Amino acid sequence: MRTLLASGIARVDEYILATHSDILVLQQVNTARACRAALEALQPELLIFSDRTVAPENLEVFVSESAALVPGLKMLYLDASGSGTSERFKDRGLLCLASPAGGRDISRLLYSLRDRAAGPLTVIAVWSPKPGDGASLTCEAMAQLLWSSRADSEETVGVVDFDIKAPGLKYRFGFEDKDVLDELLPYVASGALTPGILRKYARETRKKKGLCFIGGTARPELCNRYNSTHFNSILGVAARSFDVTLIDAGSLLDSAGTVAALQNAALVFAVIQPDYLSGQCLRHALSLFPAYGIDPQKVRVLLNRFRPDLGWDPQAAVGGLGLKLAGTLPDLGSGACRGGDSPLFENQHDKAVSAYVSALRDVFEECGIAASGAKKRGTLPRIFSRGA
Secondary structure (H helix, E strand, O other): EEEEEEEOHHHHHOOOOOOOOOEEEEOOOOHHHHHHHHHHHHHOOOOEEOOOOOOOHHHHHHHHHHHHHHOEEEEEEEOOOOOOOHHHHHOOEEEEEOOOOOOHHHHHHHHHEEEEEEEEEEEEEEEOOOOOOOOHHHHEEEHHHHHHHOOOOOOOOOEOOOOOOOHHHHOOOOOOOOOOHHHHHHHHHHHEEEEEEHHHHOOHHOOOOOOEOOOOOOHHHHHHHHOHHHHHHHHHHHHHHOOOOEEEEEOOOOOOHHHHHHOOEEEEEEEEEEOOHHHHHHHHHHHHHHHHOOOOHEEEEEEEOOHHHHHOOOHHOOOOOEEEEEEEEOOOOOHHOOOOOHHHHOOOHHHHHHHHHHHHHHHHHHHHHOOOOOOOOOOOOOOOOOOO
């Protein structure tokens, strides 16, 4: 799914060159002429705007003209005032969403629409309820497996490290001296981050074309420089820049990056060790999910360093939690934890590595994650389809 974000009339002219876009978002409209030009040129399926874009008194004219320009157009109106004015136009393809934040909810809404659309999962978060359970190793392993299955295609895999308190993923990928999040911060803070800028700063991992890394901070103790708006902005742009985005969400729930990743991901892997302490930490985190606006239904438990020879029962780890078990992963050994190593696809003759890769493929299959690199064009949710 491609999304067009028109943040101002001055920039709309750049997008007129596009031949088609599924979604057109108008945040600021100063002239009706520019809006008509964008609709005629792009022929979107869904138009999103708010009462800050179109005043309630002008809504009837705007809806009528838009519907005439694009037959079958669906429109979503973010009503910050809660006036209910838009209810009168439901028969013209207009849906109303009560939105206290108005236009500020647009990026989160788009993110939600993209990941709930029919088609393969595109944004995945890897998280642990306590440090040391192996979230970073699992995230690296998943990234390499996703990339390996797409190496012969043009698809890209983006790995985003939001664990700003302990940004270890950059060491695993060999970027000790690279701090991409710090480099992106000026663009994010000013609202100027675009897919082109993100791809420019993303680091290609180990010369593997299509496997890109975004993360790292020079001084993690200054992590308060980043807030939820920054992380939501990065995630929104990353979802439009890569075919699959994998997020290392860190551990616990004590940073804005972790919360943003868990809120916006379509699927969350909760990586835990099969022991009592990890299980209790997960239980405690789940009790906090409602307060943070995190949907527990998208969480899948992944048991790391699992040893069946000890008679462990995988289902016992999720008993009473109301969560689904994604699978189990064997212990790779201490050698897999060395920074900058790439054990999974360079030493598959090793029995432990082979068993780990096989188990990870089973996890992907269980969770419906496409293992092939065949391109699929995302579709709009049924309610927004032309035939709905």
